[in-house]
Amino acid sequence: MTTTETDAEYTNIEDTGLGKKAGGPVQWLDDRLGLATISKKQVRKVFPEHWSFMLGEIALWSFVVLLLTGVFLTLWFQPTMTEVMYDGSYAPLKGVEMSAAYASTLDISFDIRGGLLIRQIHHWAAALFVAAMILHMLRVFFTGAYRKPREINWLIGVGLLSLGLVEGFAGYSLPDDLLSGTGLRFVDGLLRSIPLVGSYLEYFMFGGEFPGDVIIPRLYMAHILLVPAILLGLIGAHMLLLVYHKHTQWPGPGHTEKNVVGYPMMPVYAAKAGGFFFVVFGFTALMGALLQINPIWAYGPYNPSEVTAGSQPDWYMGFSEGAVRLMPDLEFNLLNYTWSMNVFIPAVGAMGLLFTVLGVWPFVEQWMTGDKKEHHLLERPRNAPTRTALGVAGMTAYAVLWMAGGNDIIATRLHLDIFMITRTLQIAFFVFPVIAYHVTKRICIGLQRQDANRILHGYETGVIERSPDGGFSERHAPLDPVRQYALTTHERLPELTAPAETDKNGVAAPNGRKAKIQAWVRKRYYHGVLDKPTTEDVHHANEHMAHIDGHPVELGDEFQGVSETGIPRVH
Numbered sequence: 266m267t268t269t270e271t272d273a274e275y276t277n278i279e280d281t282g283l284g285k286k287a288g289g290p291v292q293w294l295d296d297r298l299g300l301a302t303i304s305k306k307q308v309r310k311v312f313p314e315h316w317s318f319m320l321g322e323i324a325l326w327s328f329v330v331l332l333l334t335g336v337f338l339t340l341w342f343q344p345t346m347t348e349v350m351y352d353g354s355y356a357p358l359k360g361v362e363m364s365a366a367y368a369s370t371l372d373i374s375f376d377i378r379g380g381l382l383i384r385q386i387h388h389w390a391a392a393l394f395v396a397a398m399i400l401h402m403l404r405v406f407f408t409g410a411y412r413k414p415r416e417i418n419w420l421i422g423v424g425l426l427s428l429g430l431v432e433g434f435a436g437y438s439l440p441d442d443l444l445s446g447t448g449l450r451f452v453d454g455l456l457r458s459i460p461l462v463g464s465y466l467e468y469f470m471f472g473g474e475f476p477g478d479v480i481i482p483r484l485y486m487a488h489i490l491l492v493p494a495i496l497l498g499l500i501g502a503h504m505l506l507l508v509y510h511k512h513t514q515w516p517g518p519g520h521t522e523k524n525v526v527g528y529p530m531m532p533v534y535a536a537k538a539g540g541f542f543f544v545v546f547g548f549t550a551l552m553g554a555l556l557q558i559n560p561i562w563a564y565g566p567y568n569p570s571e572v573t574a575g576s577q578p579d580w581y582m583g584f585s586e587g588a589v590r591l592m593p594d595l596e597f598n599l600l601n602y603t604w605s606m607n608v609f610i611p612a613v614g615a616m617g618l619l620f621t622v623l624g625v626w627p628f629v630e631q632w633m634t635g636d637k638k639e640h641h642l643l644e645r646p647r648n649a650p651t652r653t654a655l656g657v658a659g660m661t662a663y664a665v666l667w668m669a670g671g672n673d674i675i676a677t678r679l680h681l682d683i684f685m686i687t688r689t690l691q692i693a694f695f696v697f698p699v700i701a702y703h704v705t706k707r708i709c710i711g712l713q714r715q716d717a718n719r720i721l722h723g724y725e726t727g728v729i730e731r732s733p734d735g736g737f738s739e740r741h742a743p744l745d746p747v748r749q750y751a752l753t754t755h756e757r758l759p760e761l762t763a764p765a766e767t768d769k770n771g772v773a774a775p776n777g778r779k780a781k782i783q784a785w786v787r788k789r790y791y792h793g794v795l796d797k798p799t800t801e802d803v804h805h806a807n808e809h810m811a812h813i814d815g816h817p818v819e820l821g822d823e824f825q826g827v828s829e830t831g832i833p834r835v836h
């Protein structure tokens with residue numbers, strides 16, 4: 266590096282106001298770490314604006330809340346299963362034998378100042394963390410934000426989601442009360458259901474037969490160190506890739522596949538994002554202060570011979586519990602062994618399938634569409650009807666499993682027969698997603714037609730006019746050109762031609778069968794994508810509307826025409 270370059274850097278730093286005053290602390294740090302060069306670029310980094318981009322931030326900030334409150338809990342929590350006699354201030358359990366883990370969680374709740382509040386904030390933040398992650402993932406899915414070049418960030422996201430579930434489960438297993446033991450018993454059953462290696466896995470995890478006396482310290486190590494460290498590393502990589510790729514944006518005038526329109530990192534975005542941390546912290550603190558969550562004192566210590574009636578896992582594990590409850594009996598004898606699939610298929614299968622499907626989806630979609638282009642503009646869900654319909658079908662299947670996880674609660678609260686509920690949900694698991702798929706696709710097609718209609722015929726003004734012959738009609742006015750532009754920016758339907766069976770010399774095309782299958786799949790994928798109006802159609806319609814009843818309507822000159830290629834034309 267030459268001196269001139271370095272001098273140039275400092276000139277710029279002076280310009281941005283960073284590192285002023287030679288010899289000041291900022292200059293001292295910069296001489297040693299070169300931070301100004303990095304920050305100079307990052308302070309100008311632009312972030313686009315949309316409410317849905319907030320969901321990733323909620324996940325981020327609730328994770329920070331979990332770290333902060335988690336550290337407080339480690340000060341008091343005792344991760345051991347050594348039996349002690351409870352002698353705290355919760356009178357109903359005084360003198361009861363329990364593990365030190367349970368006793369210390371009771372102490373956090375009743376005897377440590379602010380302990381119950383922090384425990385409740387930690388638990389609410391965990392519920393919010395997973396919810397925000399899932400909503401954020403749905404936003405990324407339904408807008409196609411995972412397309413090239415963001416596939417790796419999607420995969421990191423899938424890793425974050427699966428680890429988030431493990432972390433939450435490990436957390437609510439720590440207090441060693443009756444409810445957390447019931448959850449661990451479920452995992453024990455799940456491990457044992459794995460053919461051939463199940464009982465070895467159980468011995469490995471529990472250090473012998475369930476429940477043993479090592480599971481709490483082991484979960485503790487995973488919960489406060491191992492998993493948070495991996496989560497932290499993955500979140501760091503997620504954010505770095507986000508900065509490297511730049512954030513996607515919604516189509517609009519001036520928004521192209523090659524730029525980002527929004528606010529710079531400093532000072533606007535940093536202030537907004539930083540402020541948002543306090544909103545998330547405030548919100549979880551309010552929930553922790555006002556809404557009771559996991560009242561461990563109500564269940565008593567864990568005892569493998571007892572179960573709690575109506576015990577429920579935290580909301581994000583409900584789907585796996587539901588899958589087990591819906592599974593019909595499936596067991597057979599082979600080679601002198603009983604092979605029980607009742608738990609293995611639904612629990613291991615449901616989770617394995619969910620994460621596999623999520624992980625491979627961007628690549629499967631790329632294969633289906635044959636689209637190898639980079640995408641930085643988001644897609645409206647209606648303009649990708651098959652993706653949207655598949656997403657809604659998946660959400661429906663998940664919702665049915667989730668409901669099934671509470672089949673006993675539904676039965677007791679609504680006074681219904683549990684077998685009837687289970688049978689209904691078994692059928693619903695297969696039928697509802699198919700219905701959801703078709704209904705969603707029709708809605709997407711309807712919305713695309715509505716868009717085309719609004720582009721070509723304007724919006725309904727609510728002004729009813731009477732013609733000289735007595736008929737009534739509603740006056741339509743042209744859409745705002747900015748809106749008109751945004752509505753026509755998406756890509757045109759690609760040509761879906763069948764692959765040629767032979768080349769021009771009459772020789773059978775290589776990979777003919779593969780190409781045929783791909784062409785068929787592509788056609789299915791693009792089914793429901795309507796062709797959008799052409800630039801000529803739009804100009805024609807605008808001119809027509811501008812002269813309705815001799816009331817010329819000003820069109821403004823921002824409107825540049827329909828993008829034919831998906832890349833908007835801007836001045």
Ligand code: HEM
Binds near residue numbers: 332338339370373387
């Ligand atoms: C994504 C991150 C995390 C999630 C989802 C999570 C979730 C949970 C949940 C649901 C509980 C049960 C709370 C209850 O008793 O009602 C819990 C307990 C606990 N967590 Fe976390 N946690 C996370 C990170 C951390 C971190 C980073 C630490 C420590 C540095 C920590 C320390 C603890 C401790 C000590 C307990 C046991 C005390 C208790 O149950 O009150 N957690 N966690």
Ligand code: HEM
Binds near residue numbers: 422
């Ligand atoms: C700990 C959990 C997570 C955190 C803290 C996190 C954080 C963020 C943030 C702050 C953004 C930018 C703002 C936004 O678009 O919302 C983002 C973008 C992104 N996230 Fe996540 N995320 C997490 C989990 C996930 C998951 C579960 C997925 C998908 C499976 C995912 C996939 C993506 C992708 C593809 C982008 C780029 C989107 C774009 O540029 O439009 N993330 N993430």
